[in-house]
Structure formats: C-alpha cells, structure tokens
Amino acid sequence: EAQVTQNPRYLITVTGKKLTVTCSQNMNHEYMSWYRQDPGLGLRQIYYSMNVEVTDKGDVPEGYKVSRKEKRNFPLILESPSPNQTSLYFCASSLSWADGDGYTFGSGTRLTVV
Amino acid sequence: LAKTTQPISMDSYEGQEVNITCSHNNIATNDYITWYQQFPSQGPRFIIQGYKTKVTNEVASLFIPADRKSSTLSLPRVSLSDTAVYYCLVGPYNAGNMLTFGGGTRLMVKP
Numbered sequence: 186e187a188q189v190t191q192n193p194r195y196l197i198t199v200t201g202k203k204l205t206v207t208c209s210q211n212m213n214h215e216y217m218s219w220y221r222q223d224p225g226l227g228l229r230q231i232y233y234s235m236n237v238e239v240t241d242k243g244d245v246p247e248g249y250k251v252s253r254k255e256k257r258n259f260p261l262i263l264e265s266p267s268p269n270q271t272s273l274y275f276c277a278s279s280l281s282w283a284d285g286d287g288y289t290f291g292s293g294t295r296l297t298v299v
Numbered sequence: 300l301a302k303t304t305q306p307i308s309m310d311s312y313e314g315q316e317v318n319i320t321c322s323h324n325n326i327a328t329n330d331y332i333t334w335y336q337q338f339p340s341q342g343p344r345f346i347i348q349g350y351k352t353k354v355t356n357e358v359a360s361l362f363i364p365a366d367r368k369s370s371t372l373s374l375p376r377v378s379l380s381d382t383a384v385y386y387c388l389v390g391p392y393n394a395g396n397m398l399t400f401g402g403g404t405r406l407m408v409k410p
Contacts, residue, residue: 189342220400227386228343228400244399275342287333290342 187212191276191291198266198298206261206294208276216279217259218243218288219251221272228275234259266298303387308405317374319404321387324368332363332370335386335400343386343400347372374406382408 189210198204210217218233220243230243234253248270250262259278263270273295277288304322311317323332331350335343347354349361349370360373374381384403 225402227402230399273340277342287335287345287348288343290344293340293342295340 187289189276189278189289189291191274191294193294194292195295196297198296200267200298201265204263204266204296206263206274206276206296208259208261208291209257210259210276210278210289211257212278212280212289213256214278214280214289215256216288217253218277219249219259219261220275220277221245221270222275222293223272231261231274266296268298270296271298272296303389303401305385305387305401305404307402308407310407310409311377312409313378314376317377317381317406317408319372319374319385319387319406320369321372321389322369323387323389326367326389327391329391330367330389331391332361332367333388333390334359334361334372335388337384337386337403346385377406377408379408379410382406 192207215236219231220228222228229245231245231249232243232251234240237253237256240251240253253259273293275293276291279288331348333348334346336346337343347356347359347361349363351363354361362371384405386400386403
C-alpha cells in the first residue's frame with residue numbers, strides 16, 4: 186500500500202531532551218515536507234526537501250533540523266525541544282516539486298513537550 | 300500565493316449536496332485551485348484540483364467561473380463520514396514548496 190509512515194504517533198518528552206520523528210514513504214517520491222498544525226493557525230510548513238541532499242526552510246524552521254540522506258526517509262529532529270513545540274506534526278510527500286496534483290500526508294505525530 | 304477566504308463552518312444533512320465556496324480575488328494567471336479534506340487527527344487528503352470551468356472526479360466537482368476569482372467545491376449526497384475540514388489552496392502548479400493551509404471550512408453533516 187502506498188503510504189507515508191510517521192513514528193511515533195504520540196510522544197511526551199521533557200524540555201531539552203533531543204528527539205527524532207521519523208518519516209518514510211514507499212512511493213519513490215522526490216518531494217517531502219514537514220508541517221505542524223496548531224489550533225487556529227492551520228498547517229504551517231517547517232522544512233521541505235526537493236530531493237536527496239536538498240533541503241530548505243519553510244515558514245517556521247526555528248528549533249528544527251531535517252536530513253535527506255535517502256529518498257524514502259525525511260526525519261525531523263528537535264535538538265532541544267521546548268514547550269512551544271508541542272503540536273501535531275505531519276509529514277507529506279509528492280512525486281516531484283512540480284507535481285501539483287496533490288500531496289500524500291502521514292497520519293501525524295502528536296508531540297507534547299513538558 | 301493568492302489569499303483565500305472560506306466560510307469557517309457549514310452544517311448539512313445526510314443525502315444533501317454541499318457547496319463550499321472559496322474566494323481568491325488575487326488569483327494569478329498561472330495559479331491552480333486545489334482542495335483538501337482533513338479528518339480530526341489525520342493528515343489532509345487531496346480531493347480535487349482545477350484551473351478553469353469544471354472538474355469532476357469520483358469524490359467531488361469543482362466549479363470555477365470565467366474570472367476565476369472564486370471556486371466552489373461540490374460534494375454530492377454527503378454522508379456522516381464527510382464531516383471534516385475542507386481547505387482551499389491557490390498557487391502555481393509548481394508551488395510544492397509553498398503550500399500554505401488556511402483555517403479551512405469545518406463541515407458538519409448531521410443525520
């Protein structure tokens with residue numbers, strides 16, 4: 186089944202403890218992206234990647250890192266999480282950055298930083 | 300990207316046709332109109348995309364008038380499972396890195 190898989194689905198952590206949220210797609214998509222969703226603010230893009238080893242900042246990149254060493258994986262790294270990073274996170278992928286037909290989203294990761 | 304305006308919420312009943320209108324007065328010549336559906340705690344799901352006139356797929360229809368300053372997503376004979384938030388996005392076909400989701404329209408389908 187074609188899908189974007191995020192792990193974990195739920196995570197509670199403490200301030201300052203480094204964490205990684207994994208994202209993997211099995212559709213050979215070139216383009217991948219991370220979003221966070223907060224009440225009243227819609228989905229905001231954190232980072233995106235147009236292909237392997239090519240990443241760029243979205244609207245809200247502060248406090249986050251990403252890497253794209255392989256086409257299928259695009260992990261989101263929080264080096265020193267803070268409570269304001271408590272949010273619902275989504276990974277998305279598409280065939281290419283020029284593919285306007287739509288994006289496939291993962292099921293989400295609900296992160297709580299205390 | 301063109302700014303979009305949608306109703307915050309709408310109510311409907313099972314079996315009815317639902318039309319959600321999106322205003323995008325500043326749409327550019329090379330902009331496309333895309334609609335997504337999102338259920339609680341799930342990622343958005345692509346519904347339909349169009350440039351002008353009418354587009355139809357197995358899920359919905361998208362009506363775009365000649366001036367393209369608005370668009371209407373039409374959901375035929377909705378069911379309870381169509382209760383979700385619907386987002387209208389406007390941007391160039393190659394705007395993959397610039398997808399910005401607004402607040403969307405919260406559709407509640409009642410029995």
